[in-house]
Amino acid sequence: MGMAYALGIPRGFKYVRASTVDEALKLLNEYGGDAKVLAGGMSLMPMLKLRMTEVKYLIDILGINDLRYVKVEGNYLRIGALVTHNDIAMNKLINDNAKVLSESAWHIADIQVRNLGTIGGSLAHADPAANYYPALIALDAEVMIRGGIGTERTVKVSELYKGPYTTDLKPNELITEVRIPLSGFRGAFMNSLGGGVVRHSRVLS
Numbered sequence: 001m002g003m004a005y006a007l008g009i010p011r012g013f014k015y016v017r018a019s020t021v022d023e024a025l026k027l028l029n030e031y032g033g034d035a036k037v038l039a040g041g042m043s044l045m046p047m048l049k050l051r052m053t054e055v056k057y058l059i060d061i062l063g064i065n066d067l068r069y070v071k072v073e074g075n076y077l078r079i080g081a082l083v084t085h086n087d088i089a090m091n092k093l094i095n096d097n098a099k100v101l102s103e104s105a106w107h108i109a110d111i112q113v114r115n116l117g118t119i120g121g122s123l124a125h126a127d128p129a130a131n132y133y134p135a136l137i138a139l140d141a142e143v144m145i146r147g148g149i150g151t152e153r154t155v156k157v158s159e160l161y162k163g164p165y166t167t168d169l170k171p172n173e174l175i176t177e178v179r180i181p182l183s184g185f186r187g188a189f190m191n192s193l194g195g196g197v198v199r200h201s202r203v204l205s
C-alpha cells in the first residue's frame with residue numbers, strides 16, 4: 001500500500017462500545033495501554049487517520065448517558081464528561097453560573113465540531129490551543145477521575161495539564177465530571193490563535 005493511500009486510513013483496531021462507566025473502566029483495565037476511549041472523536045479520529053497515534057482497542061464511550069448532565073449540587077456546578085461544546089455554550093445553568101465557560105465553548109471551531117466534541121475529550125486531549133483550560137483554571141475547576149473500579153480522585157484543572165497533549169491521566173483512567181465551585185466569579189473569554197497555539201487567551205473579571 002502506497003504512503004499516499006495509507007494516510008487517511010487508520011491502522012486496524014478492535015472497536016468496542018461501552019454503555020456504562022464501569023464497563024468502560026473494566027475494558028480499560030483489561031486492555032491496559034493498548035486502548036483509548038473514543039468520545040466525540042473530533043481529535044482522536046484525525047490523529048488515527050493521520051497515523052499520529054494508533055490503538056489496538058478503541059472503546060466508544062459516547063453512548064454512556066450517565067456522563068451527560070449539568071446540575072448544581074452542593075456548592076458546585078457539575079458537568080458530565082460527555083456534555084458537548086454546543087450544550088456548554090447554550091445550557092442555562094452554565095450560562096448563569098459560569099458564563100466564561102459558555103463563552104469559551106462558543107469560540108470552538110464550528111457547529112459540527114461543537115455538536116460532537118465533549119468537555120472531557122478536550123481536557124484529556126490537552127491541545128495547547130484548547131479553549132477550556134484557561135476558562136476552567138480561572139473558575140478554579142476540578143475534574144473527577146475514575147480508574148480501577150471503585151476508585152475515584154479529584155484533580156484541579158490547573159494540575160491536570162502537564163504540557164502540550166500531556167495530562168496527569170493514567171492510561172486506565174477516565175474523566176467523569178468537571179466540577180466548578182459556585183464562587184460568583186464573573187468574566188469574559190477571548191483568545192487569538194497563531195501558529196497553532198493560543199497566543200493570547202484572556203479571562204477578564
Ligand SMILES: Cc1cc2nc3c(=O)[nH]c(=O)nc-3n(C[C@H](O)[C@H](O)[C@H](O)COP(=O)(O)OP(=O)(O)OC[C@H]3O[C@@H](n4cnc5c(N)ncnc54)[C@H](O)[C@@H]3O)c2cc1C
Pocket residue numbers: 036037038039040041042043044045046081107108109110113116117118119120121122123124125127129130131132169173174175176
Ligand atoms: C476542525 C477542528 C477544529 C477545532 N477547533 C478547536 C478550537 O478552536 N478550540 C478547541 O478547544 N478545540 C478545537 N477542536 C478540538 C475539539 O474541541 C475536540 O472536540 C476536543 O479536543 C476533543 O473532544 P472529543 O470529545 O472529540 O474527544 P476525542 O477526539 O474522542 O478524544 C480525544 C482524546 O481524549 C481521550 N478522551 C476522550 N474522552 C475522555 C474521557 N472522558 N476521559 C479520559 N480520556 C478521554 C481520548 O482517548 C483521546 O485521547 C477542533 C477540532 C476540529 C476537528
